[in-house]
Amino acid sequence: MTVALLVMLLLAAIGAALVVVTTTETLISASYRSAQEAAHGAEGAVERALHDLSTTPDWSLVLAVPPANLVSTFDDRTSMPRGPDGRRLDLAALTVERQRDSDVRAGPSGFGADSPQWRLYAHAPIEELLPSAAIVLPVYLIVWVADEGLDGDGNPAIDSNGTILVHAEAFGTGGTRRAVQASIRRSAEGVTRVVSWHRVP
Amino acid sequence: MSDEVKKREGGFTLIEILVALAILTIAAAPMLYVTAGAQRLAHSQSEAADLHQRARVIAEKIQRDIAMAGAGPPLDLPLGSLSAYIPAVIPARTGARSPDAALTAFDDRCSIVYVPDDGWSARLAVDMPDQSAGIAIDASIPGCPAAGLCGFTAGTRALILDTTVAGAGHDAFSVTALDAELAHGPPNPPLSKAYGAATARVMPIVQRVYHFDRAARRLMLYDGYQSDVPLVDNVVDARFEYFVDAAGGVGPRRIALTELIDGPVAGLPPNQFDRDLLRIRLMRVTLRLQAAADDVRGGGAWFARPGRSTSGYSLVPDVEVSFDVALRNARGGS
Numbered sequence: 133m134t135v136a137l138l139v140m141l142l143l144a145a146i147g148a149a150l151v152v153v154t155t156t157e158t159l160i161s162a163s164y165r166s167a168q169e170a171a172h173g174a175e176g177a178v179e180r181a182l183h184d185l186s187t188t189p190d191w192s193l194v195l196a197v198p199p200a201n202l203v204s205t206f207d208d209r210t211s212m213p214r215g216p217d218g219r220r221l222d223l224a225a226l227t228v229e230r231q232r233d234s235d236v237r238a239g240p241s242g243f244g245a246d247s248p249q250w251r252l253y254a255h256a257p258i259e260e261l262l263p264s265a266a267i268v269l270p271v272y273l274i275v276w277v278a279d280e281g282l283d284g285d286g287n288p289a290i291d292s293n294g295t296i297l298v299h300a301e302a303f304g305t306g307g308t309r310r311a312v313q314a315s316i317r318r319s320a321e322g323v324t325r326v327v328s329w330h331r332v333p
Numbered sequence: 334m335s336d337e338v339k340k341r342e343g344g345f346t347l348i349e350i351l352v353a354l355a356i357l358t359i360a361a362a363p364m365l366y367v368t369a370g371a372q373r374l375a376h377s378q379s380e381a382a383d384l385h386q387r388a389r390v391i392a393e394k395i396q397r398d399i400a401m402a403g404a405g406p407p408l409d410l411p412l413g414s415l416s417a418y419i420p421a422v423i424p425a426r427t428g429a430r431s432p433d434a435a436l437t438a439f440d441d442r443c444s445i446v447y448v449p450d451d452g453w454s455a456r457l458a459v460d461m462p463d464q465s466a467g468i469a470i471d472a473s474i475p476g477c478p479a480a481g482l483c484g485f486t487a488g489t490r491a492l493i494l495d496t497t498v499a500g501a502g503h504d505a506f507s508v509t510a511l512d513a514e515l516a517h518g519p520p521n522p523p524l525s526k527a528y529g530a531a532t533a534r535v536m537p538i539v540q541r542v543y544h545f546d547r548a549a550r551r552l553m554l555y556d557g558y559q560s561d562v563p564l565v566d567n568v569v570d571a572r573f574e575y576f577v578d579a580a581g582g583v584g585p586r587r588i589a590l591t592e593l594i595d596g597p598v599a600g601l602p603p604n605q606f607d608r609d610l611l612r613i614r615l616m617r618v619t620l621r622l623q624a625a626a627d628d629v630r631g632g633g634a635w636f637a638r639p640g641r642s643t644s645g646y647s648l649v650p651d652v653e654v655s656f657d658v659a660l661r662n663a664r665g666g667s
Contacts, residue, residue, distance in 0.1 A: 139364040146371045150378055157382045164389050175661075237451050242476050280407065282475055297407065313450060315407040327413045328404045329661040330450035331397055 163306060166270075170310035171331065173258050173271040173302035178312050178329075180206050180261055181254055181275045181298050185316065186324040191291040194253060195279050204254035204275065206261070213255065215303045216270030223274065227252050230276050230299065243281030248297060249288040250276040258302070272303045280315060294318040295327065370646050377647040380624045384567075388622050388654050391552060391565045396658050398541045399616050403662035404447040406454040406536050414662040418494055419503045419600070420610035421446060421660055424573060424590055426542050427505070428557035429520050435605040436598065438590040442544035443573040443616070444557075446492065446505065447662070452537045455483045457530040464524040467514030468493060468535060484537065487511050490557060492538045493528055499611060500599025502526050505540055507558045520559070525601040545571035550638075552620070569621045569637035569651060576615035576657075585615045617657045624649040 184204045188194060193202040215221045230250045240247045254275040259268065278288065278297045285292040295317045302310050311332040318324050345353075403421025405414040415421060425433035427444040448454075453476055458469040470483045478484030485491060489508045495501035504524045510516035515535070517524065540557035545568065552568045555561040575593065576585035588609065597608050623637060624630055628647065630640025635650035642648055 136360075136364065139361070139368055142368050143371055146368070146375050150371075150375050153375070153378050153382055157385070160382075160386065160389075164393075167393075238476070242478065244475065246475065284475070313407075317413065325413055326662065328407045328448070329414075330401055330404055332450050 163308070166304040166306055166308040167310060169269050169271055170302040170304035170308045171312075173269065173273055173304070174300045174310045174312040174331075176258065176261050177206075177254065177273040177275050177300035177302065178298055178314050180204070180273075181277070181300065182314075182316060182324060182326075184254070185277070185296075185298070186318075191277075191279075191294070191296050191318070192289065194277050195249075195251060195289050195291055195296065197289055198251060201251050201253075203252070206254040206256050206273075206275070208256040208260065210255075213257075213272060215272050216305045217303075217307060221272060221274070221303060223252055223255060226274060226301075227276065234278070238281050245286040246279070246281045246283060246288060248278035248281055250278045250299065253277045253298075270305050273300060274303075275300045299332075370644075373644060373647040376626070377629045377649050380626055380629045381649045384622055384624050384649060384652055387565050387567070388620070388652050391568075391620060391622075392618075392654050392656060394564070395543060395618055396656060398445050398447075398539075398543075399618070399658040400661050401447045401539075402445045402660050404450075405662070406448045406452045406534075415446065415448065415492075415494070416611065416660065416663050418496065418499050418501070419446070419604075420606050420613070421662065422575070422613055422616060423606065423610060424575065424593060426544055426555065428540065428542055428555055429507070429522060430555070430559070430561065432603075435600075435603055436594045436607060438593045440572050440574070440590060441547070442542065445541045445543075446538055448492075448536050449539050453478065453484060454534040454536040455485070457528060457533050457535070460529045461524075461527040464527045466527065467512075467516050468528075469514045470535060471530075482511055482513075482515065485511065485515055485535070489537050490540055491515070491535055493524065493533055493535045495526075495528060495532050496534055497532045500601075500606070500608070501532070502528065502601050503604060505538060505557055522603065525604055543571075543573075550623075565622070567623050567625050569623050570619070570653075571621075572619045574617040574619075575613050576617065577609070577612040578614055587617075588613070613660065614663050615657055615659050617655065619653065619655040621651055621653045623651045 211223050212220045234248050234250060238248055258271040258273055276299045279291050280295050280297050283293040297315050299313045313332050314329045315327040316324055317327050403414050403416030423444040424438040426442050456471045456474060458471040472483040485508050487508055487510055492505050494503045502525055506517040506521040508515050509518045542555035544553050546553050550568055551563040552565045552571055553561060554564040575588050577588050579586035593607050593609050598605050599608050600606050627640035628642050629649040630636045631642045631648050632639040637651055
């Protein structure tokens with residue numbers, strides 16, 4: 133009887149350890165998958181924005197002070213969309229946060245009046261990027277654009293050198309958040325090219 | 334004391350104890366067998382989880398670096414990304430310590446270079462009088478970070494680049510000292526040339542050299558200067574393959590390593606490179622990892638290095654991870 137109880141106790145301990153290992157593994161896998169989905173979502177958002185921007189004749193239109201700025205057709209027309217994890221995404225607050233982060237690196241201290249001023253350009257669930265509803269991914273995408281700081285025109289609402297910055301963020305489940313930032317340039321022939329493309333930490 | 338009391342307090346006989354032990358052993362044996370199996374299972378699950386986690390970590394890291402390969406500073410490169418001037422990926426070890434010779438290629442190593450997302454580029458204040466001279470930076474241009482000399486401090490890994498055309502000259506170095514100029518003395522190799530202020534740009538870079546140490550079964554990460562450290566243990570194979578745009582724009586075409594060293598050649602010694610490297614658009618990385626403990630590895634094709642497990646409870650096969658990554662910054666190239 134005593135031996136049986138001891139063995140049962142040992143088996144229970146081993147079982148519990150196995151449950152912990154497999155549960156942790158499941159959580160890590162889910163987190164990894166969510167991060168991958170969000171990272172690819174952010175890239176997709178940049179591509180979508182590039183497509184729209186390449187058809188916009190003058191990028192100053194998208195840099196104008198809101199509400200006069202032109203926005204993408206990738207727009208679900210909400211100001212407080214619900215993220216994949218159920219939380220509300222306050223687009224105005226996120227835009228302020230984007231500006232604050234940008235100012236740390238490329239603020240007025242470095243670029244003066246040319247420092248980038250970010251405009252909300254596109255936002256919608258990733259489903260609106262996908263050709264069919266066959267794949268459902270819990271990712272919400274937001275894209276901002278800004279004039280880069282070296283054009284020397286002293287006005288961040290005017291693109292005077294055919295180069296702007298695009299910043300896309302993807303919000304996934306479990307608080308996952310991934311960002312991609314690109315600077316793009318339009319050549320004299322009208323071809324839009326990526327000057328730099330970075331995943332932002 | 335009565336006989337009955339004496340008998341009750343007299344304890345067990347040897348025969349009784351032996352019989353009890355025999356019964357106990359017979360009853361406990363299957364339970365111990367089950368327990369041992371569960372223990373092996375728990376051990377192998379822990380090893381499997383560790384194996385998968387190592388695979389995820391390394392795949393994520395390499396994927397990120399390849400995706401950003403060739404990224405230039407957000408602005409101020411006339412032709413766009415770095416990959417318009419220099420190879421974003423090289424199938425060889427580059428850097429200050431034990432570099433492979435120029436125009437050599439290996440499938441178990443890969444060098445990647447890019448400007449970090451918070452990077453910038455600086456111009457030279459004056460022409461360099463000779464290639465060993467310090468690099469005078471014009472810190473007055475907009476966007477120069479305030480720290481150090483236009484953001485450069487001792488230890489910054491940097492690239493100096495002639496932006497005239499692809500292959501006009503480039504050198505990676507670590508800033509060894511800082512006064513009015515960027516010093517680039519030993520252990521940095523000498524620069525390939527003296528750069529002119531009109532066309533040269535200097536920028537901070539991230540340099541990653543992934544190389545497979547087959548003997549130690551490790552994937553190593555070298556930063557191009559002093560740090561060469563193991564990134565992941567128990568790697569039994571690592572291969573890097575390269576793809577370029579196929580003629581007619583029909584999908585990517587795998588390019589053999591021999592095509593990446595047969596010319597035409599660009600650049601200046603010792604940083605010469607095959608121009609085909611500028612055409613690389615995609616990389617395929619294949620990694621094979623094994624469980625760390627040999628008591629969860631068995632024999633057969635599932636295991637690159639056989640272990641000593643014979644039980645189905647405790648077999649953790651090798652994991653092979655293969656993934657393709659497009660070089661996002663290659664699109665801005667020439």
